[in-house]
Amino acid sequence: MRTLLTAAICAATLSSSALAVAAEDPAAVARDFQTRASNGGLAFEIVRSLTTEVGARPLGSPGDAAAVAWGERKLKELGFVNVRREEVKVPSAWQRISDRAELVGVTRQTLRVAALGDSPSTPDKGIEAEVVRFPTLAALEASAPGSLTGKIAFVDVHTRRTKNGTGYGEAVGMRTRAAPLAKERGAIAAVIRSVGTDSHRFPHTGTASWRADFPTIPVAALSNPDADQLSRALERGPAKLFLDLRSTSAPATAYNVVGEIPGDGSSDEIVLLGAHLDSWDLGTGAIDDGAGIGITVSAAKAIAERGKTKRTIRVVMFAGEEIGIKGATAYAEAHKDELVKHVAAMEADFGSGPVYRVTPDASFPAALQTSLRTGLAALKVDAGDGKAEVGPDLGPINRAGVPTIGLALDGTDYFDVHHTEDDTLDKVDATAIAQSSAAYATAAWLAATHPESLKRGSK
Amino acid sequence: MRTLLTAAICAATLSSSALAVAAEDPAAVARDFQTRASNGGLAFEIVRSLTTEVGARPLGSPGDAAAVAWGERKLKELGFVNVRREEVKVPSAWQRISDRAELVGVTRQTLRVAALGDSPSTPDKGIEAEVVRFPTLAALEASAPGSLTGKIAFVDVHTRRTKNGTGYGEAVGMRTRAAPLAKERGAIAAVIRSVGTDSHRFPHTGTASWRADFPTIPVAALSNPDADQLSRALERGPAKLFLDLRSTSAPATAYNVVGEIPGDGSSDEIVLLGAHLDSWDLGTGAIDDGAGIGITVSAAKAIAERGKTKRTIRVVMFAGEEIGIKGATAYAEAHKDELVKHVAAMEADFGSGPVYRVTPDASFPAALQTSLRTGLAALKVDAGDGKAEVGPDLGPINRAGVPTIGLALDGTDYFDVHHTEDDTLDKVDATAIAQSSAAYATAAWLAATHPESLKRGSK
Structure with a gap:
């Protein structure tokens, strides 16, 4: 009975499958x-x-x-x-502890920032340094050796809204390349405009080491409104940024x-x-x-x-x-x-x-x-x-x-x-x-x- | 000459003004x-x-x-x-130091929260307690004395989008009244859904003491998506919230x-x-x-x-x-x-x-x-x-x-x-x-x- 039933079910299944095809x-x-x-x-x-x-x-x-x-x-x-x-x-899994940034001027304004994955921590007291803005990654690449000594590089590329992600593809290079390029020119940290199409105060994180070496200076993304704010501040004169980024890594x-x-x-x-x-x-x-x-x-x-x-x-x-x-x-x-x-x-x-x-x-x-x-x-x-x-x-x-x-x-x-x-x-x-x-x-x-x-x- | 000129200007001004009218x-x-x-x-x-x-x-x-x-x-x-x-x-100006909240379950999920103005700080180690949800302020008001002993009240009122602010007017009562009502029933803290019409992870702050007494238990707003998350968690069973709110006040x-x-x-x-x-x-x-x-x-x-x-x-x-x-x-x-x-x-x-x-x-x-x-x-x-x-x-x-x-x-x-x-x-x-x-x-x-x-x- 059991065998017969199973055979019947199998036959039914096979024939319905064959029919379906x-x-x-x-x-x-x-x-x-x-x-x-x-x-x-x-x-x-x-x-x-x-x-x-x-x-x-x-x-x-x-x-x-x-x-x-x-x-x-x-x-x-x-x-x-x-x-x-x-x-x-995984030999090294990076974990965020905390992120903090301030625009240092007449007052200290909090900027919304998120360290990129695999960013090293800043020193315990944070980093406070003058910011140099680059509208493109190519502009950073074209800057002279030593020109960023002791400074923070800011790569300020906007991300285009597209249906298929090509806008993201155009902008995302700064996430991995900003830190090494800035470091080569003497910078002690780097920040990027978020690779994102919104205008809300959410920094977009993402790994900085995808298909590249691990970053060796701290690197973080500012939300789009905060990148706007830093840009506006820089239009008015020199501006300093304070960065306090903490993270840890373990196998x-x-x-x-x-x-x-x-x-x-x-x-x-x-x-x-x-x-x-x-x-x-x-x-x-x-x-x-x-x-x-x-x-x-x-x-x-x-x-x-x-x-x-x-x-x-x-x-x-x-x-x-x-x-x-x-x-x-x-x-x-x-x-x-x-x-x-x-x-x-x-x-x-x-x-x-x-x-x-x-x-x-x-x-x-x-x-x-x-x-x-x-x-x-x-x-x-x-x-x-x-x-x-x-x-x-x-x-x-x-x-x-x-x-x-x-x-x-x-x-x-x-x-x-x-x-x-x-x-x-x-x-x-x-x-x-x-x-x-x-x-x-x-x-x-x-x-x-x-x-x-x-x-x-x-x- | 000077008098004449002044007089002429005055006359011109007066006549142009009179003409304008x-x-x-x-x-x-x-x-x-x-x-x-x-x-x-x-x-x-x-x-x-x-x-x-x-x-x-x-x-x-x-x-x-x-x-x-x-x-x-x-x-x-x-x-x-x-x-x-x-x-x-001003006898007392409240200043935020930091806000932190976690949904305590299988994992500890960070929830975005902002203390309301004049909220007292939590104890140094924070508060961790079971949450009781109220879909309206009236429901909280109708709850029995002592029913919230040792718990956190959650008032979960949505804000309607309107042109003239009536939706805000309907919802904002929970900002001032959630804490005193919850306290009367034994709660050790209160949280509210943000009085806001967005669906982004931004808690909406605001004073808790406007036209009312100062709150005597900690009170904070969850962003709308975080209030959604807490609500969903509560649909699945009891949920605990951890709150760490720090602030200070001074004349x-x-x-x-x-x-x-x-x-x-x-x-x-x-x-x-x-x-x-x-x-x-x-x-x-x-x-x-x-x-x-x-x-x-x-x-x-x-x-x-x-x-x-x-x-x-x-x-x-x-x-x-x-x-x-x-x-x-x-x-x-x-x-x-x-x-x-x-x-x-x-x-x-x-x-x-x-x-x-x-x-x-x-x-x-x-x-x-x-x-x-x-x-x-x-x-x-x-x-x-x-x-x-x-x-x-x-x-x-x-x-x-x-x-x-x-x-x-x-x-x-x-x-x-x-x-x-x-x-x-x-x-x-x-x-x-x-x-x-x-x-x-x-x-x-x-x-x-x-x-x-x-x-x-x-x-």
Whole structure:
């Protein structure tokens, strides 16, 4: 009886799966996922749970440990299998203690400032020195050796608001390069205008050592209104800044959290959905990257509810993205022998959305590329014709050959709150994140059910 | 020769003044002031100067002293006469030292909080206690004696966004009443949701003792996103809050700053333009009330540039409005014998504008009421038919009989930044403040040139 029943269920499952592959219109699939995503709003609920129960979770903090436990618990609750944590060793995890800045003039005006990640502390009594402003990083680079001796360099580049993050890309260089360039010219500290598009008194932090050496002089970001204030003060004459930045660093162990929606057993191929679990310390990491966790986990869950797919869906909550893509690098190394089975990967790390463009890797079979474009068009997603985007956490596996499906999230407002105290749940758009969840579910489902083998070299 | 020249000048002045009264169309006057206000943008430039050179200026702080010196200097620079400081003694000026709050759960999450003015400090080790939430002040009031023993009360009232500040009026009661009501029921501290319409992590401070006793338990405001977070945590079960609030109080001497554009000598009557010079400590007091200083000073300056008026225009930069209308109360007392000469008063303390409604006091001659409505209509200002608004700093002289010209500033966005760190120059709308300056200039000019006597009892 039991055997017969199981066989019947298997037959039903297989035939419904086979039917799905043969008959389902990608646009209908997308609409179905949109309905599922809107009902209950699981993506938003996941962000609510993470940000309320855990809050900030920089690598090495108690919040980071709590987030890993949360991630395992949440995936198990939602019915994921093979839920596990995978170790990520980090030689140096930086933690903020306190930041303080004052504009020293007739009075001492408090300026809102945040040390950049990996900034050394100032001496115990702080640093008070004259400020020299540079409107561009090139202007700092062009300044003479010794010209900043004993001074504080101020790199004052504005960030353009764009949908796809190009404005951020243009400005973010000062975050890593201001300190070393200033140091070479004799400066004892550096400050930058926040890499952010808002006009609120929230400094935008971010690592100063991403793809670069550790900074050897203290470096911090001023909020945009405070950078305006310092600029105005400098228009009136020389100005001094007082900086008191305290931080600490220690080796730390973090964890990628992994869970799966298993395939129907007919393929050992894996479709990966990734987002990062760590956040900066200032906010609760709602848009960066709670939203990505919500989108990817809810998308995988929706696929599970729809029925078995040929391939396994694997969700990875990456550790330590903010401090140099630590978890994704460890994942690529730990799974290097298995990467050939990773036939498609998607990442969500640009806020709550909506998704406005899909760009499949050019290596995918033409039929899959077509179904991705057709399916996502039903969610008002247009078709990109360039190179598929690779988010930061997909970099290591993509360089090892794993192709991506680029799903572009609308980032017009993303850099208003990115890396600030203001990155909180109220900034997540419940309607947009439901569409994003549906778009990721659709793309992952189409890849996971595609009838041809997707393994590299299989054609 | 000298006598003849003087006589000629006097005659010319008198006749031009008389002509102005007889012939000038109020709408043409308003348009002229709009042109003057737009050219050069003096109102905005005054706010820029105050917020950049001085910054925050809570009563009793070095910034407050610097602001008084700034005010005297600025009025003299602009050609005002009888520029002076008038002493205001304050028995207790509260100064913030530091604020810290944490939501105590699986982790300790930092919440953004600001002590309310006159809040006592917490004990040296802070306070950590269970939180009890009240959705309304009435709910707190209805709670049983002793029901909050050893706990922290949380009054969680939202502020409605309105143009005229009624939403603020509905919510602000919790700022003064939360602490005494909670104390009566045994609470050891109280927190409130910020009285503010934004969704950013800026707590809105404000005095807790306005028209009430000094609070005797620590009381602070959470930013709106942090109040959301605490509410969400409480939905999941009991939650504790850690509060560490430090402040100090000391007697202080502050100063009203006064300057005049003298009349033509034909009247001893005074038209008063007022705004307050002090600010809260968190921002740079750009909208509250740098904007009012900019509007009133620039309006008086525009009148001076236009030519002599019959009456004197007096600008008063009031001290200590934020901590209980200290300067305005002192002004009414010091000038009580002269108040009969104060024939009309206007106040700007609601941001940069624009002005959308004029409501002259019902006691003004009908012809003046008509010219005010006609003139301001040219600036798209409609005519109010209720009681003339009396701003906080006009209260004391209004109660002593001085009639006001109510000029309503559009406050739709005002409570987004009011009493927060985010009250900075970038929040001042340069176009709106120019219109406001023109509206105040028009109203003051019409009152200052009105041919009939405006003295009370003169009709």
